[in-house]
Amino acid sequence: MSPLARRSVFVAAFNRTTTAKQHVISKTNGCRNNRCYLLISSSSSSSLPFSMASSFLNSLSSFTTLSSSTSNPRRTLPSATRISLSPSRRRLTIRAAETDANEVKPKAPEKAPVAGGSGFNQILGIKGAKQETDIWKIRVQLTKPVTWPPLIWGVVCGAAASGNFHWTTEDVAKSIACMLMSGPFLTGYTQTINDWYDREIDAINEPYRPIPSGAISENEVITQIWVLLLGGLGLAGILDVWAGHDFPTIFYLALGGSLLSYIYSAPPLKLKQNGWIGNFALGASYISLPWWAGQALFGTLTVDIVVLTLLYSIAGLGIAIVNDFKSVEGDRKMGLQSLPVAFGEETAKWICVGAIDITQLSVAGYLLGAGKPYYAAALLGLIVPQVFFQFKYFLKDPVKYDVKYQASAQPFLILGLLVTALATSH
Structure with a gap:
């Protein structure tokens, strides 16, 4: 047959x-x-x-x-x-029977998830927002307005620490001008240049972002970088003249911060390749520099304030680590030694919360030793909810709960900065 x-x-x-x-x-x-x-x-x-x-x-x-x-x-x-x-x-x-033969891994999404997103969230630079094509909205998105408030708050803390801020029209106008310099101009410059040098990493982690997706041209990005940098430096010079400085303190602070932002993102130094140095530089940019600018605008910078704010920048290092967890895959492929890559995600989580909490406890001890027990107690009271949210969100899953954690815990850290500033002003 x-x-x-x-x-x-x-x-x-x-x-x-x-x-x-x-x-x-x-x-x-x-x-x-x-x-x-x-x-x-x-x-x-x-x-x-x-x-x-x-x-x-x-x-x-x-x-x-x-x-x-x-x-x-x-x-x-x-x-x-x-x-x-x-x-x-x-x-x-x-x-x-189960088989793993020729298993195909899922590709990175070509577009950002839009569930619950909006065009307004896109402009703010919030991850996962609805994507739009208007060039000016894309330009604003590159500056990440969601990152401006810490810088603006740093100016407020510096003005408060000076002890010379008064609620007059002139002082309010000066402070607003300093906030514009620190936030939209120089932070916008920092974020744009960081996205420019991160375009290869973003092509892996977030290919739908404006630069790797081609939503904005290279020439348009470079033009934006220069406009924001020169605008920020020009505004810093105006503030020095307005404050009557013999030495252009604010201009040099702005220039130094801009240089720090450049070497943080750009080769050959590219500080962000080292998790410790890069994140500390980022923390200093977000906490120390705007504080110094605000205090120099209305008063005089002192050595103890410089040391205290640099100490607080270690907490900024911890905050910066929070954003490293979502980029582990791309950082590893590009050879960037972020702390989650260098030490593993589990260890990096504890380094992060330790940097944030121990720094604030040290500042509270400094205030207590300086004869400011009530301010020290207030700062301790603001640390407790941060620890609670660290265990509730961040330590469980730093990628899944990063936005919830930062939205819940960071307001207490920011209020702690103001408490410290008020303590040093008296």
Whole structure:
């Protein structure tokens, strides 16, 4: 008998001996966790020998795999899946064995997720917001307005620490001008130049961002960098003249901060390649520099204030680590030694919360030693909710809960900065 005739007789025997009520092969829901299921419900146990059924189905599986791969070369199917067959009184279950052959990993999304997002969130630079194409909205997005408030608050703390700020029209106007310099101009410059030099990493981690997606041209990005830098430096010079400085303190602070932002992002130094140095530089940029600018605008910088704010910058280092967890894959591929890459994510979580909490406890001890027990107690009271949210969100999953953690805990750290500033002003 020919092979084709034997196959026909075998199939006929299979069909006669198995009275199937339902024969469902699901192309979508039938495969879960790398296992595919074929269920044949029968009114009684099959009289077909199970070894013959298993052999038949394995032959059918191989034939189907070959046909599918030939007709659709883009689809990747397992090539060595064996089928096990087990009898029961009412149901005959045929289960494909689990296989990892030619497993295809999911690709990075080409667009940001838009669930719950909005165009306004995109302008703020919030991750996962709805994507828009208006060039001016994209320009603002590159400056990440969501990162401006810490710098603006730093100016407020510096003005408060000076002890010379008064609620006059002139002082309010000076402070607003200093906030514009620190926030939209120089922070915008920092964020834009960072995105420019991170475009290869973003092509891996967040390919939908403006630069790697091509939503804005290279020339437009470079022009924006220069406009923001020169605008910020020009405004710093105006503030020095307005404050009557003999030495342009604010201008040099702005120039130094701009240089620090450049070497943080750009080769050959690229400070961000080192988790410790890069994150401390980032913390100093967000806490110390705007504080110094605000205090220099209305008073005089002193050595103890410089030391105290640099100490607070260690807490800024911890805050910067929070943002490193979402970029671990890209950082590892690009050779950046962020702390989660260098020490592992579990250890980096504790380094992060330790830097934030121990720094604030040290500042509280400094205030207590300086004869400011009430301010020290207030600062301690603001540390407690931060620790609570660290355990509730950050230590559980720093990637999943990063936004919730920062929104919940950082307001207390920011209030602690103001408490410290008020303490030093008296």
